[in-house]
């Protein structure tokens with residue numbers, strides 16, 4: 001018996017709402033009679049824009065990296081929502097056993113984008129350029145590729161960060177291509193804000209390694225909720241899931257010991273997965289780079305992890 005109503009939970013940021021809409025469209029296509037109710041939920045990460053993202057978890061006592069997900073899980077637990085719609089890269093790799101990631105939509109592009117006042121991407125940034133990002137992964141890779149660059153913290157949701165990028169404090173910022181495209185940016189031409197033109201330079205994943213799960217929308221449900229699992233299954237994209245499973249498992253294995261900045265990406269062709277990772281030592285210095293391939297996402301994650309240990 002098909003359920004009559006499903007309640008999805010989402011953050012209230014512009015990007016989260018676009019992702020909720022994409023989910024609702026997919027559900028409407030598969031289940032024309034299903035009533036989809038949207039619940040907008042504020043997370044710790046949305047409230048605490050006053051401190052650096054890397055500090056929010058500590059300040060707020062949120063377990064691990066759940067700063068954008070904890071309140072959605074509380075709503076799942078309280079059964080006020082059935083499906084939490086997440087940017088998968090914000091979801092911790094280890095979940096409480098009462099929850100599970102039941103599926104993903106088809107993935108958007110995985111690259112990072114340099115958004116800068118100068119054209120020509122990373123190589124053409126002026127000497128000593130100031131680049132805004134709150135991601136340690138982006139910061140480490142930036143400075144490794146361009147040692148003269150100065151990284152400064154930049155918080156806020158995507159539209160806020162785009163507006164700040166046009167201000168005098170920054171020469172450039174970094175954002176995910178997926179978020180920019182979902183919010184309607186055309187990366188082939190500059191975006192002009194208050195008379196300042198910002199240029200988009202997507203960075204190939206083998207040049208600038210993305211985050212695990214970047215560009216994927218994941219659905220978290222109560223582990224025992226078979227009805228919601230069936231709903232998710234209809235809009236699920238298995239090829240995306242195989243890739244993000246490999247990437248997240250690799251991150252989970254690394255996270256066991258520390259909070260290392262890590263970039264990782266996969267490709268999937270005819271059931272064959274290739275995965276590459278760039279891992280920066282916590283103490284600084286050269287990153288380790290590795291590659292694994294195979295057909296089992298968990299196996300190749302383990303193989304890659306062990307080859308870098």
Ligand SMILES: NCc1[nH]cc(CCC(=O)O)c1CC(=O)O
Nearest residue numbers: 087090175176178179214215216
């Ligand atoms: N942590 C914020 C966040 N979470 C997901 C995205 C982009 C969309 C995605 O990667 O799925 C962003 C913004 C960004 O990194 O530019």
